[in-house]
Amino acid sequence: MPEIHEYLTEVRYPCDRAEILRRATARGADDAVLGRLGTLPEQEYDSLDTVHDLLGRAEDPHH
Known part of the structure; x- marks a missing residue:
């Protein structure tokens, strides 16, 4: 799933689904x-x- 990975490189864990979606959108x-x-x-x-x-x-x- 490399295409999804590239949108999540700036996510800081732990986090919730909403934060994952916010970061991917950004x-x-x-x-x-x-x-x-x-x-x-x-x-x-x-x-x-x-x-x-x-x-x-x-x-x-x-x-």
Whole structure:
């Protein structure tokens, strides 16, 4: 998911979903990226790896 990673380089963890969306928007993320990030559960995230893990699970229904 390198395209999403590039929009989250300035996020400081821990943070919540709203902060992830704010930072991605500030970095110029398009609707597709913001839509993907919007699927994240409302919770606190401790790292970019956690964000990637949850996004990956959303794509894999068998996970």
